[in-house]
Amino acid sequence: MLDRAVYHERMGRIQKHLADTGATMAILTPSPAFQYLTGIDYEMRERLVALIVKPAANPLLVVPAFEESDHAAHTWIQDFSPWAEEDDPYGLVAAASGTQAGESAVLMNDAMPLGVFWNLQKAFRGFKSSASITPLISSLRLRKSGEEIALMKRAGKVIDAAMMKAFREARVGMSEVEVRQIVQNEIIQLGATPTFAAVQFGENSARPHHDSGSRLLRKNDLVLMDCGCSIEGYNTDQTRVGVVGEPTEEMERVYDIVLKAEETALEKIRSGLACGAADGIARRIIEDAGYGEEFTHRLGHGIGLEVHEPPYIVRGNPTELLPGMCHSVEPGIYIEGNFGIRIEDLVCITESGVDLLTFSPRDFIEIPI
Helix, strand or coil: CCCHHHHHHHHHHHHHHHHHHHHCEEECCCCCCCCHHHHCCCCCCCCCCEEEEECCCCCCCEEEHHHHHHCCCCCCCCEEECCCCCCCCHHHHHHHHHHCCCCCCCEECCCCCCCHHHHHHHHHCCCCEECCCHHHHHHHHHHHCHHHHHHHHHHHHHHHHHHHHHHHHHHCCCCCCCCCCCCCCCHHHHCCCEEEEEEEEEHHHHCCCCCCCCCEEECCCCEEEEEEEEECCCCCCCEEEEECCCHHHHHHHHHHHHHHHHHHHHHHHHCCHHHHHHHHHHHHHHHHHHHHHCCCCCCCEEEECCCCEEEEEEECCCCCCCEEEEECCCCCEECCCCCEEEEEEEEEECCCCCCCCCCCCCCCEECCC
């Protein structure tokens, strides 16, 4: 968990917003926004877990009584309202508002399940008004602190080690799932949390979001690995490419184009550049090489508590990159039915350029036959 002072500062901004807008309270259910304010990474099922923030009171966590000690161990928040199995947790939330029925102005996070919203609306007997607090929290999350960046760099070192181990140990006859397991096991051994690992052989590499399956590794296959992990909730994401034996001339040509596109973008992306313009730096190189239609996705996405979050490095996005923003740079060329090549790194925008958050060499890796 980050330093308590970080969470106090974040919560202070939310409380100021509530006071400035005249809102009664904010209610957040487990989500990245919830984690941003509490430090708790939790997937809610049928039992309500909710954070209540009021303009001039300590934040309150409403949790099932039998989970209270576990939540308390992972948050800086000290005030809890535990509820027993026979209790109505929604009634507890409504009572915490301190207002008459139908008179609460409530802000909620976009990730709140619809069923939870309906139950809250019933418990409050309607709201005076309700709106989203997600845009405010998203704006706060855009620019990462030094502590957040340090966690992402640690995760980047882990994914470097895990992916390189998988490339070294991959052998003809292994399945995509078997190689994926090497990555995930090494992540765990190194003390991080696996989040995703896409291992794609041969023609499957031409599908940017292919799920690893039973496809067996064969001689002359191209191997694409797109993998991530997290440390204390903060994510990394990296893609590297190898080949079993010698690459074909076409593979080498496409790899060189993608590498040039990525390295040029890494060199030229900087503070003040619009996201759409950043996308164009790499896209023009691929288009000029005749593969524009085979570059089928945006250049990058933001990263932090989520693997994909703003800012999105995509055509038409006028958002200016600013110091502290972290995002991927991942040009790719995908030749359907044959192979695909993508090279991906993470960067943090600085005053003078970018700081790399991933560390593996960008070589076209040769896998022994």
